[in-house]
Amino acid sequence: TVCSSKYVLSALHPMWQGPLVAPGGNRQSPIDIQVRKTVFDPHFKPLSPEYDPRTCSQVWNNGYSFLVEYDDTTDKSTLKGGPLEDTFRLCQFHFHWGESNAWGSEHTVDRRLFPAELHLVHWNSDKYKLFEEAVMEENGLAVIGVFLKIGNRHEGLQKLVDVLPAVRHKDSVVEFTRFDPACLLPANIDDYWSYAGSLTTPPLSEAVTWIIMKQPIEVSHDQLAVFRSLLFTSAEEEVQKSMVNNFRVQQPLKGRTVRSSFT
Numbered sequence: 070t071v072c073s074s075k076y077v078l079s080a081l082h083p084m085w086q087g088p089l090v091a092p093g094g095n096r097q098s099p100i101d102i103q104v105r106k107t108v109f110d111p112h113f114k115p116l117s118p119e120y121d122p123r124t125c126s127q128v129w130n131n132g133y134s135f136l137v138e139y140d141d142t143t144d145k146s147t148l149k150g151g152p153l154e155d156t157f158r159l160c161q162f163h164f165h166w167g168e169s170n171a172w173g174s175e176h177t178v179d180r181r182l183f184p185a186e187l188h189l190v191h192w193n194s195d196k197y198k199l200f201e202e203a204v205m206e207e208n209g210l211a212v213i214g215v216f217l218k219i220g221n222r223h224e225g226l227q228k229l230v231d232v233l234p235a236v237r238h239k240d241s242v243v244e245f246t247r248f249d250p251a252c253l254l255p256a257n258i259d260d261y262w263s264y265a266g267s268l269t270t271p272p273l274s275e276a277v278t279w280i281i282m283k284q285p286i287e288v289s290h291d292q293l294a295v296f297r298s299l300l301f302t303s304a305e306e307e308v309q310k311s312m313v314n315n316f317r318v319q320q321p322l323k324g325r326t327v328r329s330s331f332t
């Protein structure tokens with residue numbers, strides 16, 4: 070799918086030494102969500118993710134994270150509702166994590182860091198024909214962010230964890246089918262925050278309506294350890310680098326309001 074296999078990251082380093090703030094960027098991500106400054110929006114509709122597991126196609130190590138890619142040539146797996154006016158098509162999901170459980174998420178809640186964060190990436194298929202068009206537009210993308218915390222083993226995630234050794238190196242791909250990403254959403258998807266932001270890696274496009282779930286999901290310490298067994302480097306490179314700390318530093322709010330779906 071275009072949404073992930075075509076982009077080339079300038080991730081020269083786990084914390085990729087890209088611009089700390091995109092030139093002229095005034096809606097950059099990630100941010101700290103200061104809960105007491107969020108504003109309840111009574112107009113938010115219930116969020117309705119409708120994912121067809123049969124659109125799942127492969128897992129790919131792109132040298133920055135591992136992506137689970139979905140066939141986004143039809144509207145079989147979509148996200149509607151919440152703050153969104155249009156229908157958005159799922160194209161991939163991926164994670165960000167730390168070298169220790171003390172940090173790893175991109176967003177924070179009142180400065181609280183989580184060991185990892187899931188991003189489910191969707192593009193506006195009502196307005197655009199392809200992901201690469203949508204990524205250039207301010208209403209083009211919708212990303213659901215879900216925090217991961219250490220706790221019980223996540224049975225749904227385990228199917229994905231089991232194939233990660235097959236994509237240990239950068240540029241490796243493995244077929245992966247019939248995976249329902251809804252199993253990675255928290256029990257309560259009615260409580261979330263939403264704000265206007267950006268991609269968190271180059272090209273840092275300011276095209277994202279963020280939907281950050283209030284309730285984290287639980288994964289086991291051992292499951293997260295398998296994430297850390299992945300490598301940034303390809304099989305050919307002499308020096309192998311562990312894929313950890315693949316998160317961006319937080320960006321200034323620049324006057325933006327974070328809205329909440331709950332009081």
Ligand SMILES: COc1ccc(C[C@H]2SC(=S)NC2=O)c(OC)c1
Binds near residue numbers: 188
């Ligand atoms: C040119 O298109 C791109 C570039 C980078 C990413 C990945 C970034 S954006 C995000 S949110 N988290 C990430 O790690 C894309 O993801 C849809 C799409």
Ligand SMILES: [Zn+2]
Binds near residue numbers: 163164165188269
């Ligand atoms: Zn991401």
